[in-house]
Every structure is written in C-alpha cells, then in structure tokens.
Amino acid sequence: xxxxxxxxxxxxxxxxxxxxxxxxxxxxxxxxxxxxxxxxxxxxxxxxxxxxxxxxxxxxxxxxxxxxxxxxxxxxxxxxxxxxxxxxxxxxxxxxxxxxxxxxxxxxxxxxxxxxxxxxxxxxxxxxxxxxxxxxxxxxxxxxxxxxxxxxxxxxxxxxxxxxxxxxxxxxxxxxxxxxxxxxxxxxxxxxxxxxxxxxxxxxxxxxxxxxxxxxxxxxxxxxxxxxxxxxxxxxxxxxxxxxxxxxxxxxxxxxxxxxxxxxxxxxxxxxxxxxxxxxxxxxxxxxxxxxxxxxxxxxxxxxxxxxxxxxxxxxxxxxxxxxxxxxxxxxxxxxxxxxxxxxxxxxxxxxxxxxxxxxxxxxxxxxxxxxxxxxxxxxxxxxxxxxxxxxxxxxxxxxxxxxxxxxxxxxxxxxxxxxxxxxxxxxxxxxxxxxxxxxxxxxxxxxxxxxxxxxxxxxxxxxxxxxxxxxxxxxxxxxxxxxxxxxxxxxxxxxxxxxxxxxxxxxxxxxxxxxxxxxxxxxxxxxxxxxxxxxxxxxxxxxxxxxxxxxxxxxxxxxxxxxxxxxxxxxxxxxxxxxxxxxxxxxxxxxxxxxxxxxxxxxxxxxxxxxxxxxxxxxxxxxxxxxxxxxxxxxxxxxxxxxxxxxxxxxxxxxxxxxxxxxxxxxxxxxxxxxxxxxxxxxxxxxxxxxxxxxxxxxxxx
Numbered sequence: 001x002x003x004x005x006x007x008x009x010x011x012x013x014x015x016x017x018x019x020x021x022x023x024x025x026x027x028x029x030x031x032x033x034x035x036x037x038x039x040x041x042x043x044x045x046x047x048x049x050x051x052x053x054x055x056x057x058x059x060x061x062x063x064x065x066x067x068x069x070x071x072x073x074x075x076x077x078x079x080x081x082x083x084x085x086x087x088x089x090x091x092x093x094x095x096x097x098x099x100x101x102x103x104x105x106x107x108x109x110x111x112x113x114x115x116x117x118x119x120x121x122x123x124x125x126x127x128x129x130x131x132x133x134x135x136x137x138x139x140x141x142x143x144x145x146x147x148x149x150x151x152x153x154x155x156x157x158x159x160x161x162x163x164x165x166x167x168x169x170x171x172x173x174x175x176x177x178x179x180x181x182x183x184x185x186x187x188x189x190x191x192x193x194x195x196x197x198x199x200x201x202x203x204x205x206x207x208x209x210x211x212x213x214x215x216x217x218x219x220x221x222x223x224x225x226x227x228x229x230x231x232x233x234x235x236x237x238x239x240x241x242x243x244x245x246x247x248x249x250x251x252x253x254x255x256x257x258x259x260x261x262x263x264x265x266x267x268x269x270x271x272x273x274x275x276x277x278x279x280x281x282x283x284x285x286x287x288x289x290x291x292x293x294x295x296x297x298x299x300x301x302x303x304x305x306x307x308x309x310x311x312x313x314x315x316x317x318x319x320x321x322x323x324x325x326x327x328x329x330x331x332x333x334x335x336x337x338x339x340x341x342x343x344x345x346x347x348x349x350x351x352x353x354x355x356x357x358x359x360x361x362x363x364x365x366x367x368x369x370x371x372x373x374x375x376x377x378x379x380x381x382x383x384x385x386x387x388x389x390x391x392x393x394x395x396x397x398x399x400x401x402x403x404x405x406x407x408x409x410x411x412x413x414x415x416x417x418x419x420x421x422x423x424x425x426x427x428x429x430x431x432x433x434x435x436x437x438x439x440x441x442x443x444x445x446x447x448x449x450x451x452x453x454x455x456x457x458x459x460x461x462x463x464x465x466x467x468x469x470x471x472x473x474x475x476x477x478x479x480x481x482x483x484x485x486x487x488x489x490x491x492x493x494x495x496x497x498x499x500x501x502x503x504x505x506x507x508x509x510x511x512x513x514x515x516x517x518x519x520x521x522x523x524x525x526x527x528x529x530x531x532x533x534x535x536x537x538x539x540x541x542x543x544x545x546x547x548x549x550x551x552x553x554x555x556x557x558x559x560x561x562x563x564x565x566x567x568x569x570x571x572x573x574x575x576x577x578x579x580x581x582x583x584x585x586x587x588x589x590x591x592x593x594x595x596x597x598x599x600x601x602x603x604x605x606x607x608x609x610x611x612x613x614x615x616x617x618x619x620x621x622x623x624x625x626x627x628x629x630x631x632x633x634x635x636x637x638x639x640x641x642x643x644x645x646x647x648x649x650x651x652x653x654x655x656x657x658x659x660x661x662x663x664x665x666x667x668x669x670x671x672x673x674x675x676x677x678x679x680x681x682x683x684x685x686x687x688x689x690x691x692x693x694x695x696x697x698x699x700x701x702x703x
Contacts, residue, residue, distance in 0.1 A: 015167040018049055018056070025057060025146060029106060035140035039132055041149040043168035046250045050148045050516075053166060054110045057146065064106040070114040070249060071198050075504050077115075081107055093557050094134050094504040104142040107135075114249040119196045120298045122329040122508065130506035135391060179251065180258055182231065187214045188221060189231070192244065193255035196295035199235060199245030199288040211269040241287070244542040263302035270296055271315060277497060281388065282318040283358065294320045297327030305390035310341050313380025319355040321345075321361045325508040334513025338402040341377065345366035347401040347507040350663040351417060351450045352499050354508075359388045360448065360496075367482065371398040375418045390446045391484045394472065395428070399658050404514055404668055405534075407658045409479075416481075420545055428474060428481065429636070435464040435476035444473065445486040446496050451478040451660060466654050479660035511663075514671035517653070522681065526646045528564045534653050535572060540565035541582035549586050551603040554622035560641045561586075567645060572652050575692050576615070578608035581585035583660070589616060591627070597634040610637070610688070617641065632688040643680040650675060654697060669698060 016024065021042070028040055040182055042050050051068075058066035065084040067077055075094075082089045083096045085105050091095040108128070116123035128147060135143040149163065173230040183189050191208035192200070200208075200315060206218045215603040225232040233247050246252050270292040274282050297319055300306040306327060316324075328342050344650045348354065348364050356364075362385050367379040370393050382392055397416035399407035416428075422585045449463045463477040472485050519530040528540045542565035579587075586605040601620035608615045613630030615637065617623075624637045624644040638644035654672050659665040673693050676683045683689040 008193070012141060015044075018053055021053055021164045021166055022057060022060070023052060025053075026060070029061070029144065029146075033104065033144060038136035038143065039128075039145045039147060039162060041147055041163035042166065043149045043163050045168045045442055046254065046255065047169035048166040049169070050166060051110045054108045054146065054148060058108050061106060061108075061663055063136060064108050065380075066110065067106045069112050069124075069127065070111040071115075071343045072115055073123055074115070074131045077109070077127060078131055078134070078504055078658050089503075092503075093115055093501065094131075095138055098134050098138045099140070101135075101139045101143065105144075106500070107143065107145050109145060109147045111249070112148050114198075116326075117198055118295065118323065118326050119198060119249075119252065120301065120330050121326050122333065123326075126508070131504070134504070139673070172548065176254065176258070176308045182228070182254060183258060185236065186224060186228065188216050188224060189228075189255060190214065190259050190261070192246070193259075193661075194234075194261040194263070196298040197291065198249065198589065199233075199243040200291065201237075201241050201243055203287045204291045205244060205289050207273075207291075208266065212684070213264050220693075261302070264305060266299045267296060267303050267305050267309075270299070274318070275314070279386075281358070283320065293318050294323040297324050298330065301327050301331045311377060313377050313382075314384045316365060316377070317362050317381045317384035321356075321358065322347075322508070325349055325354060329509045330510075335510045336516050337512045341365065341369055341372070341374070343402040344400070345371070346507070346511055347661060347663060348450075349507050351661065352502065353448075353450065355500055355502075356448065357390075357497065359385065360390055360446075363389045363391055364450075365395075367393040368401065370417050371396040371480075371482070373402040373417050378418075387487055391486045393482050393484050396480070396482040397429075398482050399660060401660070402514065402664060402667070403658075404517065404671075405653050405657050424623055428483065431466070431474060432476040432481035435466075435481075438464050438466045440653070441465060441467065445477060445484060447473075447484060448496055448499070449477075476617060477660075479658075490520050511667040513674050514668060516671075516675040516678075520646050520650060520675070522557050526564065526642060526649055530566050531564065531645060531649050534649065534656055535567050535569065539567045539569070539698040541568060541580060543581055543585070547585055549588060549603075549605065549619070552586065552605065552619040554619060557617065557619075557622040564645075566607070566641075567648075569648065573648060573655070574697070576608060576610050576648060578615075579606060586617070589614070591616075597622070597625065597636065599636060630688060632686075632691075635686060635688045636682055637686075637688070638680050639682060645685070646679055647676055651693070651697060665698075669693070 025040060025042075042053055044050050054066065058064055065081060067080060068075060076464050078097075079089060080093050082094075082101075085101055085103065087097045087100050112124050112127055115121065115127055121135065128149075132145050132147075136145070138363065149311050186206070188209050191212050191214055194208055194212065195204065201623060202218050202221055205221050206216070209216050209221070221244070222242070225234045231247060231251060233245055235243050235245070237243055262511070270288075274285070274292055277285055277289070284290075284291040295570050296315065297306060297309060300309045309319070323448065324345060328336055328345060332342070336342050345365065348361070351359055353364055362381065366378050366381040366385070366389070369375075369381060378393075382389065395416055395418065444465050447463065451462060463475050465473050465475045468474055468483070472483050475482050521529065528542075531540055532538070545558070545562060546562060547692055552558060552561075561581070567578060568580045568637065569576060569578045569581075571577075574636070584606075589604050589606050591602065591604060599621070600618040603619045604616040604625070605619060605625065606614065607617050610626050610630050613626045613628065615624060615626050619624055624641060626632070626635045626637055628634050650672055654668055657665075657668060659668065676689065676693060683693070
C-alpha cells in the first residue's frame with residue numbers, strides 16, 4: 001500500500017526455521033535501505049545454527065562480505081571490510097576509510113560473541129555498537145550488517161528491535177550429555193575451559209590443571225588434541241610454541257556451564273606463584289608469567305576479586321594495559337565509576353597511553369595513585385617496578401581524573417602528596433605559577449606530553465618543565481604541578497617512541513555516570529553555603545517576610561527566599577541571569593498577552609532573563625516559568641525555586657570545574673544531564689533545557 005513504508009522491520013521474536021529465517025533476511029536486504037534500520041541480528045541458543053545461517057546467506061549473496069569474527073578485534077574486522085570493499089586504509093583512520101566508500105554493501109558477521117583473543121571481553125559490543133555506527137552513520141554508501149547475536153552473553157550489546165530468532169536445536173540435550181561424558185573422561189578440558197585466552201601454551205594449561213586439582217602431565221596434555229580432534233585444535237605462535245584451544249568456543253562456554261570454574265583459586269595461585277619468583281616483570285617470566293600479566297584481571301572479575309587486585313601495587317605494576325582495561329570494561333559494563341585507580345586507567349586509555357610501552361603506562365598509573373592521595377598504593381607500584389620506570393613522580397599536586405568541580409592545586413594552598421615530602425611546597429607553588437615564562441629546555445625527562453593534542457583544552461593543553469636545583473624536574477600543566485625524578489640524565493635518555501594515532505576511536509572502557517554532588521541531593525537543598533561556594537560569597541540575598549508580596553502564597557518558595565535567598569547571577573551562566581531581589585524586591589509582572597500556560601496560576605514575579613526571554617516565579621504553584629521570547633515557546637523551567645537553583649548551581653560548577661581533558665568534560669556534561677533529569681523531571685523533554693545542557697554549556701568556558 002502506498003501509505004506503508006518501503007522498508008522492512010523485523011520485530012517479532014517467533015522462532016524460525018533456517019529456511020524461514022533466510023527468506024525473511026533476504027526480503028529485508030532486498031528492500032531499499034532505511035537509515036534507521038541498518039542492522040539485522042540473528043539470535044538463538046547454542047546449536048541453533050546461527051553461523052550456518054550466515055554461511056548459507058553468504059552463498060546466496062556472493063557480493064556480501066562474510067567474516068568469522070572469532071578471535072578478532074573490532075579494528076581487524078574494520079580493516080577487512082574496507083579492503084573487501086576496495087578501500088586502502090593504510091595510514092588512515094576508520095572514519096577516513098568509511099567516507100571513501102562509494103558503493104552499497106552488506107556485511108555478514110558470524111561469531112561476534114566470540115570476538116577478541118580474550119575469552120571474557122567487551123569486544124563484541126565495540127563491534128556491534130561502535131564499528132557498526134562508523135559504517136552506517138558516516139558512510140555515504142548504504143552499508144548494512146547481519147550479525148550473529150548470543151542471547152546469553154549480556155555484555156554483547158545490540159538493539160533487539162530488528163532481529164530473527166532461530167529455533168532451538170533438538171540435538172542440544174544429547175550434545176550436552178556427550179560433552180559431560182567427555183569432560184568426565186578428560187577433566188583437563190575444564191582447566192582449558194577456565195583459560196581466559198582462546199588458546200594457551202601447554203605449560204599454561206598444565207598450570208591451570210594443577211591449580212584446579214587435576215593431575216595430568218604436560219606430555220599427556222600434548223597427546224589430548226590428537227585423541228579429541230573434533231573438540232581441540234593445535235596451533236603454533238610466532239616463537240614456535242604449541243598452543244591449544246577449542247575447535248568451537250561454544251564448547252568452552254558449555255563446559256563452564258556444566259562445571260563451575262574456581263576463578264578465585266586461579267587468581268590466588270597465580271599471584272602467589274609470581275610472588276615466589278625472582279625479581280622481574282611477570283611478562284618476561286615465561287608463558288605462565290606472561291599469561292598472568294595479560295588475563296589475571298579477567299579471572300579476578302569472575303572471582304569478585306578485581307578490587308583486591310586494583311589495590312595491590314605489586315600486581316597492578318605487572319598487569320598488561322589491554323588486559324586490565326578489558327577487565328574494567330567487563331566488571332563495569334555500564335561504565336567505570338569515579339574515585340579510584342580504575343577511572344584513572346580509563347582516562348589514561350582515552351589519552352592513548354594504553355599503546356605506550358608497559359613501563360611508561362605503569363609510571364602514569366603510579367602518578368595517578370599518588371595524585372589521588374593513595375600513597376601506599378603508589379609506593380607499592382614503585383617498589384615493584386623499580387628502576388624499570390622511565391620516571392617516577394615524587395610529589396604531586398595534580399587533580400585526579402573524574403573530579404567534578406574545582407580542585408585545590410598548588411596555586412591555592414594545597415600541599416600535595418606525599419604529605420611527608422621533603423619539598424618546600426610553597427616554593428614549588430611559586431615556581432609553578434610562573435611556568436608560562438619558563439624557557440623550553442634543550443633536553444628534558446621522558447614524560448610524555450599527554451595533553452598536547454586535539455583532545456586537550458587549548459588554553460592549557462601542554463606541559464611545561466624546568467630542572468630544580470635538586471636535579472629533579474618540576475612539571476606544570478593542565479592537571480596541576482608535579483615533581484619527577486628520572487633514572488638517567490635527560491641527555492642520555494632515548495627519545496620517546498611516537499604514539500600511534502588510533503585507527504578506530506573507540507575505547508575499551510567507558511566512564512559511568514558521575515556521582516551527583518551530595519549537597520545537591522541533601523534534604524532541604526540547596527543550602528546558602530553550597531550555592532555561594534561557586535556563585536560567590538554574598539550572592540544569595542535573603543528577604544524578610546514583610547518584603548515578600550502577598551500574592552506569593554506558595555509556602556516553600558517563601559521559605560527559600562527568606563532562609564536561603566535568591567542568588568544574584570550576572571555573568572555566571574551563558575543563558576540565565578537573575579535580578580538582585582535585595583534592591584528591587586519581587587516585582588509583579590503580567591503574563592504577556594496570550595493565555596497563561598497550563599499548570600500555572602499566577603500571579604507572576606520577575607526573577608530574571610533566559611536568553612531574550614523573561615523568567616517568572618508563579619506565586620500560586622511555586623513553578624519557575626519562561627515566556628516565549630526565549631525562542632522555545634512558553635516553558636515551565638522547574639517545579640520549584642529549589643530545584644531551579646540546584647540545576648543552575650550544578651551548571652555553574654560544571655563551567656568552573658578544572659577538567660584537564662575534554663574527555664572528562666564530555667563525561668561530566670552527560671552526567672549533569674542525567675542529574676538534571678532526576679532532580680527535575682521536567683528537563684528531560686524540554687528543548688530549552690536540552691539546548692542549555694548541551695550547546696549552551698559546552699560552547700562556553702567560564703572565566
């Protein structure tokens with residue numbers, strides 16, 4: 001019918017046979033591409049034939065690109081897709097490559113749930129969320145995806161409004177019985193299933209068997225793949241080392257369901273075995289040490305022990321950056337919370353440092369721990385890493401990552417960490433205050449200028465450094481001031497290796513919603529002290545009861561104006577200014593010409609201006625309203641004066657916050673939007689607030 005859309009959306013979840021699913025998928029692909037429906041998910045239980053479905057579809061569509069994503073990262077898949085569609089992506093970003101696509105295409109992605117070399121990984125979500133978005137939103141060509149989706153792996157994100165569900169296999173139960181029998185006959189399979197890499201060296205498999213109480217020799221393990229050729233596969237790495245994995249990752253998944261893995265025992269044993277070794281980094285201590293360095297964090301997530309590892313500097317100094325970030329992403333799939341080394345690792349990743357040499361990564365973790373005041377953690381990291389650190393922070397007055405609001409730094413009296421440092425901190429503060437006049441040294445320590453790039457704030461986005469009389473180096477930059485010692489004189493230090501530009505700007509970890517400042521949520525909020533903490537002392541102007549108009553009958557509004565006072569806001573916010581009630585009082589105003597909006601009664605009193613419009617207090621209901629001269633039509637801005645000024649106070653604190661990176665700034669702004677919706681639900685669907693909490697704040701920097 002002419003009134004129906006020309007595209008097909010599949011949203012019922014009736015289980016389909018393979019033939020039915022193929023027919024419906026082909027119909028969806030044959031319809032004209034629709035911008036809102038570029039992805040079709042294929043879902044079903046283990047053994048339902050999802051991969052077979054995609055292979056069959058690929059045979060029927062020779063122009064489609066079929067990829068088995070098992071063991072691949074999102075970047076690997078993106079490279080292969082671009083190459084299949086005739087784009088040379090060398091020395092380009094994914095965005096550059098996608099913009100060069102000129103012909104429509106279809107990608108069939110199988111085994112997405114088994115992506116990445118790590119067994120427990122959020123890589124599937126990077127593929128279904130970030131990679132797909134790059135291709136479907138950036139390309140001028142119409143690129144569509146058909147993606148295998150696992151129903152029982154909650155960290156695999158994919159919208160479910162457009163999907164096909166395959167019928168469950170009748171052979172699943174007999175297959176489980178057969179697998180249980182095989183596992184009983186060969187318990188070493190449980191140890192291999194416990195591994196957090198898709199394939200491992202024989203020595204690692206043997207170690208996992210030992211930890212889990214399975215008695216077997218490495219020689220016996222080496223013969224097992226030949227005895228179970230349909231279950232196990234053997235490969236060799238670049239060093240010629242034999243590695244063993246499962247022919248199908250679904251087998252590992254089913255074994256873990258059939259028999260619980262004691263990940264706590266694995267974590268404890270691996271840490272203990274590393275503690276008993278000779279000094280040196282785990283990553284160079286043979287296959288078992290390298291395995292522990294890469295995936296100990298993932299075992300800890302399963303065991304509920306990740307927080308213990310993050311507080312142990314001996315362990316933290318040895319964990320591979322990528323493996324640690326994967327553990328954080330799985331542990332906090334909704335986003336890493338504020339307030340610890342985990343959020344520091346997230347922002348270090350955003351700054352590109354996960355690609356730095358390991359010892360440099362550890363130097364920054366140590367710096368972050370010290371800057372946060374976690375002196376014991378910092379000391380244990382430094383003790384473990386020792387002389388391998390290219391530099392070591394010995395005193396820091398830097399703002400920790402993920403802090404909302406102003407942060408005390410050396411220029412306003414903060415003492416820095418460690419508190420026992422034998423440094424003349426007042427002298428350090430004075431020198432740091434003059435850092436813009438420092439000459440550029442001919443040679444400096446190997447401290448990477450992490451804020452020198454497009455992601456930094458333009459006004460303070462670089463480090464400045466000078467050598468102190470002690471031989472240490474003082475740095476000043478976007479996050480504050482800090483002092484470092486180096487292992488060798490700068491002239492003898494090798495140049496820092498260049499950091500590669502990310503091909504796909506999609507971090508492993510994400511920041512969670514930041515915590516709303518407690519004073520904003522306290523009973524009776526906002527207090528005068530909290531408002532004036534950023535607005536300025538004396539900005540709240542309380543009125544006496546006899547100064548309030550008789551028409552203001554809303555009790556809570558009267559209490560706020562008498563006890564807290566109306567803040568005088570002039571240049572505090574880009575969109576809102578208020579009257580000085582102490583000078584003018586509350587001046588009554590008639591609603592402009594047309595009818596009074598619903599849900600308010602009047603009389604109305606002038607509070608200030610929002611853009612070109614007038615902001616009024618409704619004396620009957622206590623609501624704060626704006627007339628249509630704001631450009632958004634008549635709008636209720638808040639249900640009460642209290643809520644209104646809590647929101648304005650949070651907006652102002654955002655503007656004066658000492659963010660060192662635009663990544664923090666963006667996360668804080670998204671969090672502010674979440675807080676606003678919870679504090680005052682009227683903001684959620686109000687264009688006037690949506691603009692203020694996005695464009696209005698993001699484009700304006702408070703002075």
